[in-house]
Amino acid sequence: MKQVNHHPWHYIGGWVIWAIWFVVVYGGLSIACQINPPNPDEGVFNWINISLACFTLVVIVFLSGCALKSWKLQQEAIPQAKFPLQIATAIYAFATFGTLLVGGAILMVTPCL
């Protein structure tokens, strides 16, 4: 995993990924509901929720991987370089939590109704 370094991108990276995830999930849902809305009786086990959940899972794994990696980097870093890496760790962790929380709806709510 080479995805985390000292670049200032990591100040915002976590939330940018979250934002892209959010747009894809919201946009995908809106379009999916136009194309082929599942029967509400299926509950959450329908093609839309399942594919959104899989995508969300991938994003969560990636974000938490980034958080872990930047955590490790910041432990080894010299004091001057700690600040950006600490922020990056927290941002990735928070974005993971944000994805988990908002994505949690996919497991609980029927789409398209």
Added chain:
Amino acid sequence: MFKQAVKLASPAVAISLLGCNGHYSILDPAGPNAQKVMWLWWGMFIVASIVLLGVCAVWWYAMKKPHKDYTAKEVRGLTNRLVIVGGIGLPVVCIAALLGFGIPAGHSMLPWPNEQTIKINVHAKQWLWEVSYPAHRIQLQDKVILPAGIPVDIQVTSEDVIHSFWVPRLGGKIDAIPGRTNVLRLQGDKPGVYGGQCAEYCGFAHAKMKFEVTVLPEQEFTQWLAAQQREK
């Protein structure tokens, strides 16, 4: 003079504080949806009041308490405790509780497929409501008649601008949007007459765009339907 005013005003204040007299009061529900929201409100109100007073009290104490010198390590520990418990823990717990009650409540209000429901079309235009019962070819204006205890799907459309169909004592609102048909599931349990109004600003007579919903016992409703059709 002042005492008299107080005497006159206090019953009015007491009644509206309880929210029981309102023709449009969310706090005086007459159907299951409105009732759930009312309980959500009182729950949220109590928790929010506690949080508000608690946070203000902690702030005030922090400002007024006798000064003490803290070491850098103590400061860090205190900050992390305060921020993690208050800044993260408190909202997370509140959100979890809110969702625990809110999601099932919202779930039950949706227009789930249900053969028992009665479908009513409501067509909004500046500034009146055209109500029709497609299965029975009945037309009404600014008036909706519902059977008690049976879910009804209101299919809302608009002729011109955006309006919003709202009967506070029965449940939430839904917008009437040109080009779309929105469905609102409502149910009245208590027979009676309830106020409805347009909730989205729709032009100069917005404030006058009101209607009435009459909930009849099921039997009377059937009779009413039959009477209407005989008139035809």
Added chain:
Amino acid sequence: MNNDLSLHAQFAKVWDNLPGWGQLAAVNHTSISRRFMLTGTVFFIIGGVLAMLIRSQLALPDQQLISPALYAQLFTMHGTVMMFLFAIPILEGAAMYLIPKMIGTRDLVFPRLSALGYYCYLFGGMIIMASLFLGVAPDSGWFMYTPLSSAEFSAGPGSDFWLLGITFVEISAVSAGVELTVSILRTRAPGMSLSKMPIFCWYILAMALMIVFGFPPLILASILLELERAAGMPFFDPSAGGDPILWQHLFWLFGHPEVYIIFLPAAGIVSTIIPVFAGRPLVGYRWIVLAIITMGFVSFGLWVHHMFTVGIPQLAQAFFSLASMLVAIPTAIQIFAWIATLWTGRVRFELPMLWMFGFLFIFVCGGLTGVMLALVPFDWQVHDTHFVVAHFHYVLIGGMLFPLIGGLYYWLPHLSGRMPSMHMGKWAFWLIFIGFNATFLMMHLTGLLGMPRRVVTYEAGLGWDWLNMLSSFGSFIMASGFGMLILDVVLHFRYGQKAPFNPWQADTLEWATGTPPTSYNFLSLPTVSTRHPLWDKPDLQATIRDGAEGLKSIGHGRRELYGTEAVTAQLREVIHLPTHSWLPLISALFLAALCISLLSRAYAIALGVAVLATVSLFRWGWVNGAHKVIAPLTEQEHQRDEPPLHSRTMNGPGLWGMVVTLLSDGSLYLSLLFGWLYLWTVAPGGKVPDVSSISISMMMLSGVFLTIAVFVYRRMVRSLRVGSANNLPSKLICVFSFGGLHLLTLIYVVVTSDLAITDNAHDATLFVMLMFLLFHSSIAVVTSGLQTLRAHKGYISQLLPYEPAVFSPFWLFTLAIFWLSFGSFLILPLVW
């Protein structure tokens, strides 16, 4: 001493505004920001008077004080004035005043842009106010929902005033956003790395970037709606494939971040004041930085919570509901970090702290009702009732106005050189605090009893009577409090005690400028090594004043400041700024004339003024950059012990300004792309014609020409970067020619296309896309033509490689949007 005095006099000669009418040509950030704040206050008073009229009408049931038509104008204008003409500009003004001083520099990085921004704000505000005095003010509500605001249902010019006037004002907001971003990133005092930046700068950086990304959706929406009204293009008409919900999406895509754009700087004031009065550094600096970044992003993911009743799928509502609750966490983190700061500090209870406590109570209350509103089933009930009115006044007045007034008292000594008094200030606080809560606390109940928003009157006997009476009564108490506040501030300018140096014992550099500050802030520019320069070096003000710090040469007559690395703040270059100029005022006047002629539908005149505005803007560009009046090449510049002037480098502030502007432009383009995809897939009547009415092959040809032009341009920039300026003019001519061919082909495509722009939204959207491309390509081609001339005149050369580097991203952007549009607007529907 004599020597020092003359040094100050020399600095003043270079930096001071022109006297008399010349003040109108001022570009200095202290002058401009004061004008912003003063104008904002005037609009606040106007907005407040409108609110008083609304409350008078609602005081009693069945009242007929104000007609429904006038009432609609009043509530629309109240919201519009408070949001667009008061809140945003006054906070930007405060940021423009403080930021350069806090980061230890002499001015903002694009001073003429500040002046243009101010004039656009002033003229735009005056145009909008004119509608009120002419009795034709917009009357569809501040969120201007179409179709109510469309030509069919608002035939008068009211909506046009809103759409054109607000867009005009937004130029000012976006330009301030760009300028603040670049200033914070590139002109911080040497050594002030991001981690040592005053926390206020983090807040303003986030706010500025949010403006850059958040305003374009509304600008696009306004353009589309104005095109629908004026030219009949049916973007929002469902019978022609449009959708009124598209307006709501674009509006709230701007509208929700807007709330945080207003809240963040105010929270920045809180984070600045609390540590000063707690007498210790802010604890949890990193927590707060985390919270700021988080709020900046998450606030863009909330907009649909204003639209829970429009019939969007349940799961989508759940996403936005949860994201709205998520944003409570960074807010709570900040509040508890402030509490921790107070807890571990030694608190002095001065006037600003009273406002901080008022802020806490009101804002937390508003935040809690906000979490309630995020819960979808509850929102279905209280949406568009007075509960919501109460909620957002708690958030906005608590979250913005209270900190702002606290900040006003805190920085008053800086503005006036005099101390505020506790007496009247306390009275004003309590009147406003009690008046506010009397107005709005019980208004929550009014909403719960079912009173909708924006009703001109109500029947008696619904339980709403005494609540409305109370609200109206409270609002007049609040108004008297504001009257007292204004009186207090005005009197203090005359009777206040002289302020000592750094009266509150603050830690940040703005207090080292002296009170009131000089036009150049710092005679010599400090180097910073900690987060609290004035606490760690109490004699810093003296060393700055005595010229013992950096960049104190002034004999050259240039306005100069240090440019530093964005992250580490290592010294990079000396930035030379343009001085006072009439061009911003002239350009703004032409733009205002354009706005007025569009309003009166005098399109021939509009075209003429548009040409004049363009000419004056290009003239402005011509005498800028490395032009000889700005910074002629001299021998002396190499002899002093300073880094090179920025126009001799390739990574100056201009490049950063360009990139940030293009981010904003990109946000506009993405909004258009979103609109396109939305109308295609989600709009009820949306459909794509089977045959494209645009010639694909000619578009491709045009794209090929563009690609060649951009390729040549970027190669030229690359060789400049390695120091080679061979054949510069001929390369630029090559770019100009290929760019011209591209432009001509594009014009040919537009002219020969068979778009039915008034019949269906699909073709109208394609037309807007083509105009967007045409606009960018024209600017790119004309500018490259002018650059050829500049190369001839020697303003672009091996020694002056600055300008092509600045313009290069613009070409790249033009290329990117061309092929992106080609792919998504033209090819995607065909292959689908």
